[in-house]
Amino acid sequence: SATPHPVPAIQDKETPAQHDARMAWWREARFGMFIHWGLYAVPAGEWHGQRTTHIGEWIMNDLSIPVADYKQFATNFNPTGFSAHDIVALAKDAGMKYIVITSKHHDGFAMFDSKTDPFNIVAATPFKKDPLRELAEECHKAGIRLGFYYSQAQDWTAPGGAAAVRGTHNKETGHWDPAQDGSFDDYLKTKAIPQIKELLSNYKTAPDIIWFDTPTSRMTPERAAEVVKVLNQYPKLIWNNRLGGGYKGDTETPEQYIPAQGYPGRDWESCMTINDTWGYKSFDTNFKSTETLLRNLIDITSKGGNYLLNIGPDAQGKVPEPEVERLHAMGKWLAVNGEAVYGAKATLFGAEAGSFAPAEGNAKPKFVPAWEWRSTTKANRIYIHLFAWPKGSFHVEKVPRTITKAYLLADSSHKALKFTQRDGVLDVSLPEKALDPIATVLVLESK
Ligand code: FHN
Known part of the structure; x- marks a missing residue:
């Protein structure tokens, strides 16, 4: 049996019936919007004439941009085109039931009004507004659930947040600038945990989800337990399996693939991009077709999971038009056929039923759309x-x-x-x- 956690989490203490009640809205929802939006939208994949070949939000790490230079992007970040109302309306029209937005990605830039650290959209940019506040209000009005993504175990601009061996350009942990030196424990104590507290208490209603990303070996059980103490004060909160320290959270989170058998007995959510990046990249035009996206949603539902589909707004706060188009098309189909998705359960025919070419193995990242049919159940x-x-x-x-x-x-x-x-x-x-x-x-x- 598993080692007991230093601090038991909500999942360790609740009864199965309490757990089902807490997960009920999430299981009904099936389809959510992921939003990767942050300072990386300013370089949009390109810095000093160099294009990153990696995902857009990793540009700081990928091109080893010094902390001071990266922070400079904030002075040009003025997303006056951002409309929380329009984004929530887009999610609603697409038939999505919840939104998860990056409150702070690995770059350490907070997209909310943070008193903890001035490297945030209110204090460090000409925009001066808190888009998460607007989003929280619009979601509340529209009946859309809201989650905050938070990169707890890796922060490339906070001292100690990118801890690795000094001088090693390590793509996983990111450490290339003396400005990143520091203690990971101090980072947790003075930035990550206070900001998680802010996210849970800043707005009229607490978020429905905290979406952690992503554990490293530094996130020991004892360190993670300090975060769990905070989470435990919000008994309705849903959080994923990426905190670290051995905590399993509520949801499995396969990324960019659909597990062939789903996760029997566990709630799960496949998160995927529409093109090949999460954060906006001006030159990534490799958008998946509506057919692929819709069949992904159906395939995931037929295996008992949720689909968290990402959009990447640009530096103006605008959602790329090809993404908008596809979401509208999905919403049109769901307006007619939603009954077969929302609250629907996995197939009764076995996960591979209907396949011409069954997907292989859990870790297979490729999507194989050669099917005849999928089935869902009520x-x-x-x-x-x-x-x-x-x-x-x-x-x-x-x-x-x-x-x-x-x-x-x-x-x-x-x-x-x-x-x-x-x-x-x-x-x-x-x-x-x-x-x-x-x-x-x-x-x-x-x-
Ligand atoms: O490194 C991140 C990545 O930038 C993106 O946020 C995805 C979304 O699930 N998660 C991480 C890798 O697991």
Whole structure:
């Protein structure tokens, strides 16, 4: 059995029923918006004529930008195009139920009004406003849940936050400038923990999620326990598995892939980018198609997880248009077919059912969209999300329920389709053409 934590977390103390109650809204939600927005939007992937080949928010580490130079970006950060109202409206229109935004990424720059450290958007920029406050208010009005991403174990501009061997340019921990020297414990005590407290108490309502990123070996059980003491004061808070120190948190967080079997018995959320970067990069135009994004959402839901899909606003605070377009298109599909996603549970046919080419292994980062269909489940309904349209009829075996009616969700009259079911083998007659080329949902009702 696991070693007991120095300080028990909420997950160690609550009953299964209390845990289910705390996770209920999150399990219902299925689809959330990740926002990577910070000072790295100013260089937008390029510094002194050099383009980073890595993700945009890592530019400081990737190009070994000295702390003082990086901090200079703040004097040019004036995102007057940012509208919390528009971003929340975009999330809502896309059918997303929650937002998780970077309050402080590895670069150490706080995107909120922090009294702890002046390296923040209110104190260090001409903008002078707190976008997280605006976001908190707009989310509250719109009924969208809000989470704050916080990089607790790595901070490249705070002394001690980027601790590694001096002089080693280490891509994982980042340490290349004497200004980064210092004690990790001091960093935790004087910056990370006070800022986490601020995030939990600055606004009218406490956030619904703290999304930690990402543990290093320095985040020992004893150090993590100091953070847990703070989290324990917020009994409704959901937090992920990236705190460190052996704390498992509430959610598994596969990044940029869909685990082939999901995580039976654990809540989980795949976070993914729309192009190839989290933080804005002016020259990354490798946007995934709406088809891929929507089928990712369906695939994830069919395995019992949530999809946290990222947008990367630019230095003006504007969301790149190709991202906006795709989110609107997803929302259009969800407006018709959302019933088969929100609150839906994993497939009854096994995670690989419907695959032409089953995804391999948990760690496989590549998305293989060669499927015929995916399935999600509710109490009296099985949903078959058809990606490829079968000729004449849909055939499936081992149906574990007695079906009483079959129809297409996108057919507003819910006209009954003819079907036969014998020994669990079901055949449903289909119209000639799919109602939606990306995914047409066949509903199988049972008593
Ligand atoms: O290093 C970060 C990365 O920049 C990004 O924030 C992702 C999002 O999950 N997480 C980290 C790597 O795990």
